[in-house]
Amino acid sequence: MTMTKRIITNLLRLIALGATVAAIVVMVTSHQSAEVFNLTFTAKFSNEPVFKYFVVAEAIACGYTLVVLILSSRSLLWRLIVILDAVMTAVLTSSISAALAIARVGKKGNSHAGWLPICGQVPKFCDHVTGALVCGFVAAIVYALLLVFSLYSALGPVFGVKP
Amino acid sequence: MTMTKRIITNLLRLIALGATVAAIVVMVTSHQSAEVFNLTFTAKFSNEPVFKYFVVAEAIACGYTLVVLILSSRSLLWRLIVILDAVMTAVLTSSISAALAIARVGKKGNSHAGWLPICGQVPKFCDHVTGALVCGFVAAIVYALLLVFSLYSALGPVFGVKP
Numbered sequence: 001m002t003m004t005k006r007i008i009t010n011l012l013r014l015i016a017l018g019a020t021v022a023a024i025v026v027m028v029t030s031h032q033s034a035e036v037f038n039l040t041f042t043a044k045f046s047n048e049p050v051f052k053y054f055v056v057a058e059a060i061a062c063g064y065t066l067v068v069l070i071l072s073s074r075s076l077l078w079r080l081i082v083i084l085d086a087v088m089t090a091v092l093t094s095s096i097s098a099a100l101a102i103a104r105v106g107k108k109g110n111s112h113a114g115w116l117p118i119c120g121q122v123p124k125f126c127d128h129v130t131g132a133l134v135c136g137f138v139a140a141i142v143y144a145l146l147l148v149f150s151l152y153s154a155l156g157p158v159f160g161v162k163p
Numbered sequence: 164m165t166m167t168k169r170i171i172t173n174l175l176r177l178i179a180l181g182a183t184v185a186a187i188v189v190m191v192t193s194h195q196s197a198e199v200f201n202l203t204f205t206a207k208f209s210n211e212p213v214f215k216y217f218v219v220a221e222a223i224a225c226g227y228t229l230v231v232l233i234l235s236s237r238s239l240l241w242r243l244i245v246i247l248d249a250v251m252t253a254v255l256t257s258s259i260s261a262a263l264a265i266a267r268v269g270k271k272g273n274s275h276a277g278w279l280p281i282c283g284q285v286p287k288f289c290d291h292v293t294g295a296l297v298c299g300f301v302a303a304i305v306y307a308l309l310l311v312f313s314l315y316s317a318l319g320p321v322f323g324v325k326p
Contacts, residue, residue, distance in 0.1 A: 112210035
Protein backbone atom coordinates (compact mmCIF):
# COMPACT_ATOMS: atom_id res chain seq x y z
CA MET A 1 0.00 0.00 0.00
CA THR A 2 1.49 3.34 -0.98
CA MET A 3 1.72 6.27 1.44
CA THR A 4 -0.82 8.43 -0.46
CA LYS A 5 -3.33 5.57 -0.49
CA ARG A 6 -2.90 4.98 3.23
CA ILE A 7 -3.38 8.69 4.00
CA ILE A 8 -6.58 8.88 1.90
CA THR A 9 -7.97 5.69 3.47
CA ASN A 10 -7.22 6.84 7.02
CA LEU A 11 -8.68 10.28 6.30
CA LEU A 12 -11.90 8.69 4.99
CA ARG A 13 -12.05 6.45 8.09
CA LEU A 14 -11.58 9.48 10.35
CA ILE A 15 -14.48 11.23 8.58
CA ALA A 16 -16.60 8.08 8.97
CA LEU A 17 -15.66 7.90 12.66
CA GLY A 18 -16.68 11.54 13.20
CA ALA A 19 -19.92 11.12 11.25
CA THR A 20 -20.99 7.98 13.14
CA VAL A 21 -20.18 9.53 16.54
CA ALA A 22 -22.11 12.68 15.58
CA ALA A 23 -25.06 10.58 14.33
CA ILE A 24 -25.21 8.64 17.62
CA VAL A 25 -24.92 11.75 19.84
CA VAL A 26 -27.47 13.80 17.87
CA MET A 27 -29.96 10.90 17.69
CA VAL A 28 -29.65 9.92 21.36
CA THR A 29 -30.13 13.51 22.55
CA SER A 30 -33.31 13.95 20.49
CA HIS A 31 -36.05 14.43 23.03
CA GLN A 32 -39.04 16.76 23.11
CA SER A 33 -42.29 16.95 25.03
CA ALA A 34 -45.39 18.52 23.51
CA GLU A 35 -48.93 19.12 24.61
CA VAL A 36 -51.68 18.13 22.19
CA PHE A 37 -55.34 18.42 23.28
CA ASN A 38 -54.19 18.78 26.91
CA LEU A 39 -52.30 15.50 26.65
CA THR A 40 -48.55 15.65 27.11
CA PHE A 41 -46.58 13.33 24.91
CA THR A 42 -42.85 12.88 24.66
CA ALA A 43 -41.07 12.20 21.40
CA LYS A 44 -37.78 10.39 21.79
CA PHE A 45 -35.73 8.15 19.55
CA SER A 46 -36.23 5.07 21.77
CA ASN A 47 -39.97 5.11 21.05
CA GLU A 48 -39.28 4.02 17.49
CA PRO A 49 -37.49 0.65 17.04
CA VAL A 50 -36.05 1.78 13.69
CA PHE A 51 -34.23 4.69 15.34
CA LYS A 52 -32.85 2.29 17.97
CA TYR A 53 -31.60 0.09 15.12
CA PHE A 54 -30.05 3.20 13.53
CA VAL A 55 -28.11 3.98 16.73
CA VAL A 56 -26.94 0.36 17.10
CA ALA A 57 -25.81 0.23 13.45
CA GLU A 58 -23.91 3.53 13.75
CA ALA A 59 -22.30 2.27 16.98
CA ILE A 60 -21.15 -0.95 15.27
CA ALA A 61 -19.69 1.05 12.35
CA CYS A 62 -18.06 3.47 14.80
CA GLY A 63 -16.41 0.68 16.80
CA TYR A 64 -15.25 -1.12 13.66
CA THR A 65 -13.78 2.11 12.22
CA LEU A 66 -11.87 2.71 15.45
CA VAL A 67 -10.45 -0.83 15.48
CA VAL A 68 -9.38 -0.60 11.82
CA LEU A 69 -7.74 2.81 12.39
CA ILE A 70 -5.73 1.35 15.28
CA LEU A 71 -4.78 -1.78 13.33
CA SER A 72 -4.06 0.08 10.07
CA SER A 73 -0.29 -0.35 10.31
CA ARG A 74 -0.65 -4.13 10.04
CA SER A 75 -1.83 -5.28 6.65
CA LEU A 76 -2.18 -9.00 7.38
CA LEU A 77 -5.94 -8.75 7.59
CA TRP A 78 -6.44 -6.48 4.56
CA ARG A 79 -8.67 -8.98 2.68
CA LEU A 80 -10.86 -9.44 5.74
CA ILE A 81 -11.04 -5.63 5.98
CA VAL A 82 -12.27 -5.32 2.37
CA ILE A 83 -15.06 -7.82 3.14
CA LEU A 84 -15.91 -6.15 6.47
CA ASP A 85 -15.96 -2.76 4.69
CA ALA A 86 -18.61 -4.23 2.38
CA VAL A 87 -20.57 -5.50 5.41
CA MET A 88 -20.36 -2.06 7.10
CA THR A 89 -21.51 -0.33 3.90
CA ALA A 90 -24.54 -2.65 3.85
CA VAL A 91 -25.27 -2.11 7.57
CA LEU A 92 -25.03 1.69 7.28
CA THR A 93 -27.12 1.74 4.07
CA SER A 94 -29.76 -0.44 5.70
CA SER A 95 -30.01 1.68 8.86
CA ILE A 96 -30.13 5.03 7.04
CA SER A 97 -32.80 3.72 4.62
CA ALA A 98 -35.03 2.40 7.39
CA ALA A 99 -34.63 5.56 9.48
CA LEU A 100 -35.30 7.79 6.43
CA ALA A 101 -38.50 5.85 5.66
CA ILE A 102 -39.84 6.43 9.19
CA ALA A 103 -38.63 10.04 9.32
CA ARG A 104 -40.52 10.69 6.08
CA VAL A 105 -43.75 9.46 7.68
CA GLY A 106 -43.01 11.66 10.72
CA LYS A 107 -42.51 14.66 8.44
CA LYS A 108 -45.21 14.16 5.82
CA GLY A 109 -47.43 11.44 7.26
CA ASN A 110 -49.36 9.06 5.04
CA SER A 111 -52.95 10.16 4.52
CA HIS A 112 -53.93 6.83 2.91
CA ALA A 113 -53.00 4.92 6.06
CA GLY A 114 -54.27 7.65 8.40
CA TRP A 115 -50.80 8.35 9.82
CA LEU A 116 -50.49 12.03 10.70
CA PRO A 117 -47.18 13.92 10.58
CA ILE A 118 -45.79 14.71 14.05
CA CYS A 119 -43.09 17.25 13.16
CA GLY A 120 -45.52 20.15 13.61
CA GLN A 121 -45.85 19.23 17.31
CA VAL A 122 -42.24 18.32 18.01
CA PRO A 123 -40.08 20.40 15.64
CA LYS A 124 -36.93 20.16 17.80
CA PHE A 125 -37.17 16.37 17.84
CA CYS A 126 -37.49 16.37 14.07
CA ASP A 127 -34.49 18.69 13.69
CA HIS A 128 -32.40 16.32 15.80
CA VAL A 129 -33.49 13.30 13.78
CA THR A 130 -32.75 15.17 10.53
CA GLY A 131 -29.28 16.06 11.82
CA ALA A 132 -28.61 12.46 12.82
CA LEU A 133 -29.78 11.23 9.41
CA VAL A 134 -27.47 13.66 7.61
CA CYS A 135 -24.51 12.38 9.68
CA GLY A 136 -25.55 8.78 9.03
CA PHE A 137 -25.80 9.55 5.33
CA VAL A 138 -22.26 11.00 5.31
CA ALA A 139 -20.99 7.86 7.08
CA ALA A 140 -22.70 5.58 4.54
CA ILE A 141 -21.30 7.56 1.57
CA VAL A 142 -17.78 7.54 3.07
CA TYR A 143 -17.97 3.76 3.56
CA ALA A 144 -19.19 3.28 -0.01
CA LEU A 145 -16.17 5.34 -1.19
CA LEU A 146 -13.82 3.29 1.01
CA LEU A 147 -15.23 0.09 -0.46
CA VAL A 148 -14.93 1.24 -4.08
CA PHE A 149 -11.41 2.47 -3.31
CA SER A 150 -10.45 -0.87 -1.71
CA LEU A 151 -12.01 -2.84 -4.57
CA TYR A 152 -10.26 -0.69 -7.13
CA SER A 153 -6.85 -1.12 -5.52
CA ALA A 154 -7.43 -4.83 -4.91
CA LEU A 155 -8.73 -5.64 -8.39
CA GLY A 156 -6.93 -3.12 -10.57
CA PRO A 157 -8.47 -1.11 -13.43
CA VAL A 158 -12.17 -1.71 -14.05
CA PHE A 159 -11.70 -2.94 -17.60
CA GLY A 160 -9.40 -5.83 -18.36
CA VAL A 161 -9.20 -9.57 -18.92
CA LYS A 162 -9.27 -11.75 -15.82
CA PRO A 163 -5.77 -13.02 -14.97
CA MET B 164 -13.02 -18.85 -13.82
CA THR B 165 -13.50 -22.54 -13.23
CA MET B 166 -16.60 -24.39 -14.41
CA THR B 167 -17.89 -25.10 -10.87
CA LYS B 168 -17.54 -21.46 -9.91
CA ARG B 169 -19.39 -20.33 -13.03
CA ILE B 170 -22.22 -22.79 -12.38
CA ILE B 171 -22.59 -21.63 -8.75
CA THR B 172 -22.52 -17.95 -9.76
CA ASN B 173 -25.08 -18.42 -12.53
CA LEU B 174 -27.30 -20.48 -10.22
CA LEU B 175 -27.20 -17.71 -7.59
CA ARG B 176 -28.02 -15.13 -10.26
CA LEU B 177 -30.96 -17.21 -11.47
CA ILE B 178 -32.29 -17.37 -7.88
CA ALA B 179 -31.83 -13.59 -7.56
CA LEU B 180 -33.65 -13.09 -10.89
CA GLY B 181 -36.57 -15.23 -9.74
CA ALA B 182 -36.72 -13.54 -6.33
CA THR B 183 -36.72 -10.00 -7.77
CA VAL B 184 -39.37 -10.86 -10.38
CA ALA B 185 -41.53 -12.47 -7.65
CA ALA B 186 -41.03 -9.45 -5.36
CA ILE B 187 -42.14 -7.05 -8.11
CA VAL B 188 -45.18 -9.11 -9.15
CA VAL B 189 -46.38 -9.75 -5.58
CA MET B 190 -45.89 -6.12 -4.55
CA VAL B 191 -47.54 -4.61 -7.65
CA THR B 192 -50.59 -6.89 -7.33
CA SER B 193 -51.13 -5.93 -3.66
CA HIS B 194 -54.46 -4.14 -3.61
CA GLN B 195 -57.35 -4.24 -1.17
CA SER B 196 -60.35 -2.08 -0.38
CA ALA B 197 -61.83 -1.93 3.09
CA GLU B 198 -64.68 -0.14 4.76
CA VAL B 199 -63.95 1.58 8.05
CA PHE B 200 -66.66 3.67 9.75
CA ASN B 201 -68.65 3.64 6.48
CA LEU B 202 -65.67 5.12 4.61
CA THR B 203 -64.15 3.01 1.87
CA PHE B 204 -60.42 3.18 1.59
CA THR B 205 -58.09 1.34 -0.75
CA ALA B 206 -54.70 0.07 0.27
CA LYS B 207 -52.24 -0.27 -2.58
CA PHE B 208 -48.47 -0.20 -2.84
CA SER B 209 -48.41 3.03 -4.87
CA ASN B 210 -49.87 4.95 -1.90
CA GLU B 211 -46.60 4.56 -0.05
CA PRO B 212 -43.48 6.08 -1.70
CA VAL B 213 -41.21 3.56 0.06
CA PHE B 214 -43.01 0.63 -1.60
CA LYS B 215 -42.64 2.38 -4.98
CA TYR B 216 -38.91 2.72 -4.27
CA PHE B 217 -38.87 -0.99 -3.36
CA VAL B 218 -40.38 -1.93 -6.74
CA VAL B 219 -37.97 0.34 -8.64
CA ALA B 220 -34.96 -1.08 -6.76
CA GLU B 221 -36.07 -4.67 -7.40
CA ALA B 222 -36.61 -3.83 -11.09
CA ILE B 223 -33.10 -2.37 -11.39
CA ALA B 224 -31.60 -5.48 -9.74
CA CYS B 225 -33.73 -7.70 -11.96
CA GLY B 226 -32.59 -5.96 -15.17
CA TYR B 227 -28.96 -5.97 -14.08
CA THR B 228 -29.10 -9.70 -13.21
CA LEU B 229 -30.56 -10.47 -16.62
CA VAL B 230 -27.84 -8.49 -18.42
CA VAL B 231 -25.06 -10.17 -16.42
CA LEU B 232 -26.55 -13.64 -17.07
CA ILE B 233 -26.55 -12.94 -20.81
CA LEU B 234 -23.03 -11.47 -20.79
CA SER B 235 -21.62 -14.13 -18.45
CA SER B 236 -19.61 -15.89 -21.14
CA ARG B 237 -17.46 -12.80 -21.64
CA SER B 238 -15.22 -12.04 -18.70
CA LEU B 239 -13.76 -8.73 -19.90
CA LEU B 240 -15.96 -6.75 -17.56
CA TRP B 241 -15.57 -8.98 -14.49
CA ARG B 242 -14.05 -6.22 -12.30
CA LEU B 243 -16.88 -3.87 -13.19
CA ILE B 244 -19.30 -6.69 -12.33
CA VAL B 245 -17.75 -7.12 -8.85
CA ILE B 246 -18.25 -3.38 -8.21
CA LEU B 247 -21.79 -3.41 -9.66
CA ASP B 248 -22.59 -6.47 -7.51
CA ALA B 249 -21.60 -4.38 -4.50
CA VAL B 250 -23.84 -1.53 -5.72
CA MET B 251 -26.78 -3.95 -6.25
CA THR B 252 -26.28 -5.42 -2.77
CA ALA B 253 -26.47 -1.89 -1.34
CA VAL B 254 -29.57 -0.99 -3.42
CA LEU B 255 -31.40 -4.20 -2.44
CA THR B 256 -30.42 -3.82 1.24
CA SER B 257 -31.59 -0.22 1.23
CA SER B 258 -34.97 -0.96 -0.38
CA ILE B 259 -35.75 -3.97 1.83
CA SER B 260 -34.80 -2.02 4.98
CA ALA B 261 -36.98 0.96 4.11
CA ALA B 262 -39.92 -1.26 3.11
CA LEU B 263 -39.56 -3.36 6.28
CA ALA B 264 -39.58 -0.21 8.44
CA ILE B 265 -42.88 0.96 6.89
CA ALA B 266 -44.38 -2.55 6.90
CA ARG B 267 -43.62 -2.78 10.62
CA VAL B 268 -45.60 0.42 11.25
CA GLY B 269 -48.44 -0.99 9.11
CA LYS B 270 -48.41 -4.21 11.16
CA LYS B 271 -47.80 -2.93 14.69
CA GLY B 272 -48.35 0.83 14.43
CA ASN B 273 -46.54 3.27 16.69
CA SER B 274 -48.66 4.31 19.66
CA HIS B 275 -46.24 7.10 20.64
CA ALA B 276 -46.72 8.85 17.30
CA GLY B 277 -50.43 7.97 17.11
CA TRP B 278 -49.97 5.79 14.00
CA LEU B 279 -52.46 2.94 14.07
CA PRO B 280 -51.76 -0.45 12.45
CA ILE B 281 -53.73 -1.03 9.25
CA CYS B 282 -53.22 -4.77 8.77
CA GLY B 283 -56.40 -5.57 10.71
CA GLN B 284 -58.44 -3.74 8.04
CA VAL B 285 -56.55 -4.90 4.97
CA PRO B 286 -55.09 -8.35 5.78
CA LYS B 287 -54.76 -9.42 2.13
CA PHE B 288 -52.76 -6.28 1.31
CA CYS B 289 -50.47 -7.03 4.26
CA ASP B 290 -50.01 -10.65 3.16
CA HIS B 291 -48.97 -9.44 -0.30
CA VAL B 292 -46.51 -6.94 1.15
CA THR B 293 -45.10 -9.63 3.47
CA GLY B 294 -44.65 -11.97 0.50
CA ALA B 295 -42.91 -9.27 -1.53
CA LEU B 296 -40.62 -8.46 1.39
CA VAL B 297 -39.66 -12.15 1.80
CA CYS B 298 -38.77 -12.30 -1.93
CA GLY B 299 -36.83 -9.04 -1.66
CA PHE B 300 -35.00 -10.41 1.37
CA VAL B 301 -34.01 -13.56 -0.55
CA ALA B 302 -32.72 -11.39 -3.41
CA ALA B 303 -30.64 -9.25 -1.02
CA ILE B 304 -29.15 -12.31 0.70
CA VAL B 305 -28.31 -13.93 -2.67
CA TYR B 306 -26.58 -10.74 -3.83
CA ALA B 307 -24.62 -10.54 -0.57
CA LEU B 308 -23.49 -14.15 -1.16
CA LEU B 309 -22.56 -13.34 -4.78
CA LEU B 310 -20.50 -10.38 -3.57
CA VAL B 311 -18.66 -12.35 -0.87
CA PHE B 312 -18.07 -15.13 -3.41
CA SER B 313 -16.70 -12.65 -6.01
CA LEU B 314 -14.55 -10.92 -3.40
CA TYR B 315 -13.22 -14.22 -2.16
CA SER B 316 -12.30 -15.43 -5.65
CA ALA B 317 -10.87 -12.03 -6.60
CA LEU B 318 -8.84 -11.50 -3.44
CA GLY B 319 -7.95 -15.04 -2.41
CA PRO B 320 -8.01 -16.43 1.15
CA VAL B 321 -9.13 -14.02 3.86
CA PHE B 322 -5.89 -14.18 5.81
CA GLY B 323 -2.60 -13.39 4.14
CA VAL B 324 -0.01 -10.71 3.50
CA LYS B 325 -0.82 -8.18 0.80
CA PRO B 326 1.09 -8.95 -2.41
